[in-house]
Amino acid sequence: MAYGQFAHIYDQLMQDVPYDKWVSFVQTVKQRYMGEDSNPFSVVDVGCGTGELAVRFAQQGWEVSGVDLSESMLAIAHEKASASGHSIPLFEQNMAELEGFNGVDCITIFCDSLNYLETEEDVKRTFQSAFNQLKKGGLLLFDVHSLYKMSQVFMNNTFTSVEEEVSYIWNSFPGDFPNSVEHELSFFVKEEESDRYLRFDELHFQRTFDVETYKNWLKEVGFAVKSITGDYSTEHLADHTERVFFVAQK
Structure with missing residues (x-):
């Protein structure tokens, strides 16, 4: 799915999206599973869109790259990164076919980007692709829409x-x-x-798929599923959770 003209008004429509909550989530998970001294910290933001999260990650002092399928989105992300004073390499890639990031510390797939994959096989290939690019002990962090x-x-x-x-x-x-x-x-x-x-x-x-299905697919690839929580929290998953967050470690 390509965003086409949508890319040019995306940021106007997403003004109220709580991007800082995703940043806080990554900060908490990073400290919990990799320690406070895990710097430099390399992150590949998959489905980076117009770069809102990638720029915020770079502002944390992390080494950030961005991946998206939309050339239009990446063009806006490039302008945004340049304006912020950060150098963020950007790549037009399919998330199920990631390459060139061997040994990265963390891969994020946020803002329900994974839900745009149509088939079970595409999701499994994406998990395998991320696993292949992460270093041992590296983290895959993603969120999906809940069944609810x-x-x-x-x-x-x-x-x-x-x-x-x-x-x-x-x-x-x-x-x-x-x-x-x-x-x-x-x-x-x-x-x-x-x-x-x-x-x-x-x-x-x-x-989307049920939580246990995602969990089983992650384990089949070789990930250890560290936590499954809801709505930006690292503590709980409720019945009416709308956005489910996964932390998986290689």
């Missing part, structure tokens, strides 16, 4: 936003696979120095 969120929050629901610069209508329908949704989005973007709005449409697919 897919069935109770997304499924057959409509979301709308009306703002001066960008408005949207977002419909979610059942996908062809179990626990999958198709997000049908129509955006209305105000032209500069004009009262006209341009419309464009995107169709996004997401799929």
